[in-house]
Amino acid sequence: MKFPQTHTLKQIATIINASFVGPEDFPILGMNEIHVVEEGDIVFVDHPKYYDKALNSAATIILINKEVTAPEGKALLISDDPFRDFNKLTEYFKPFVKADNICTSSAVIGENTVIQPGAFVGNNVTIGDNCLIHANVSIYDNAVIGDNVIIHSGTVLGADAFYYKKRPEGYDKLKSGGRVVIEDNVEIGALCSIDKGVTGDTTIKKGTKLDNQVHIGHDTVIGERCLIAGQTGIAGCVILEDEVVLWGQVGLISGITIGAKSVVLAKSALTKSVKGGTTYFGAPAGEARKKYKELASIRMLPSLISKIKE
Numbered sequence: 001m002k003f004p005q006t007h008t009l010k011q012i013a014t015i016i017n018a019s020f021v022g023p024e025d026f027p028i029l030g031m032n033e034i035h036v037v038e039e040g041d042i043v044f045v046d047h048p049k050y051y052d053k054a055l056n057s058a059a060t061i062i063l064i065n066k067e068v069t070a071p072e073g074k075a076l077l078i079s080d081d082p083f084r085d086f087n088k089l090t091e092y093f094k095p096f097v098k099a100d101n102i103c104t105s106s107a108v109i110g111e112n113t114v115i116q117p118g119a120f121v122g123n124n125v126t127i128g129d130n131c132l133i134h135a136n137v138s139i140y141d142n143a144v145i146g147d148n149v150i151i152h153s154g155t156v157l158g159a160d161a162f163y164y165k166k167r168p169e170g171y172d173k174l175k176s177g178g179r180v181v182i183e184d185n186v187e188i189g190a191l192c193s194i195d196k197g198v199t200g201d202t203t204i205k206k207g208t209k210l211d212n213q214v215h216i217g218h219d220t221v222i223g224e225r226c227l228i229a230g231q232t233g234i235a236g237c238v239i240l241e242d243e244v245v246l247w248g249q250v251g252l253i254s255g256i257t258i259g260a261k262s263v264v265l266a267k268s269a270l271t272k273s274v275k276g277g278t279t280y281f282g283a284p285a286g287e288a289r290k291k292y293k294e295l296a297s298i299r300m301l302p303s304l305i306s307k308i309k310e
Helices: 009-016 048-055 082-093 288-309
Strands: 002-008 019-021 027-031 041-045 061-064 075-078 156-159 164-167 170-173 179-182 193-195 201-204 279-282 285-287
Touching (some): 009 019, 009 075, 009 082, 027 082, 041 048, 041 082, 048 061, 082 170, 156 179, 285 288
Parallel strands (some): 041 061, 061 075, 179 201
Antiparallel strands (some): 002 027, 164 170, 279 285
């Protein structure tokens, strides 16, 4: 998330009532999660296990719960609860705004685009030309949709990230201030859910097609010309490179990358990044031919055991 204008370290510290280490006029351009931070961004960290990762990331402002030695050229915001104060900044720069209609006055709709009855189009949404938005689709604030996109009934674009911090009194939600970006020539089936980024974008690139009942988590990037079959669940911060095929009921854990032109067969579960140009199967998934041989070997065990007993 980039701020509408550059802020200083002192200004941000004042917003969240935090102390700081660094020049008062140190420039701050935005805020992001660690996997997408850039120079000028704030990143938060609240556990010593991840201090080094945050301090050595691309972020130049670290919102942290302990005063440490910052690398050269970086500044610190010292908070007793960085998670809470990161939420404060999200609320400050991306506050919830009540919609003024089922298609808000701030939405921009392209030529020859059809929006069927019952669909909701939120604040600052942009929809390109020649799109078809079917009945009862919900497009939350700030979503960007390209040209020639079809979205079928019941789909939700821009729900909050499933991201919580466990506290003694329960779960504390990390607020989402990001967007959903759908590029040209994408088709999204019925009853899909595509969560917005926490601070960045959840992106579906050109020419990709989604079946019904597909879930895509926050900050995930789906490449060009991918095919994703029904009841697939993709966690947050996943990268699908171009022309990946996921068949029905595939599950992907967060933070992994699926190489270009991979095929993941039905009911498979991927728990780590995999190279492209390969077919995968199983739970946990592996190279399909190897997995089939393993299954065949298991089926042979009873007869082998019987022979040993004889």
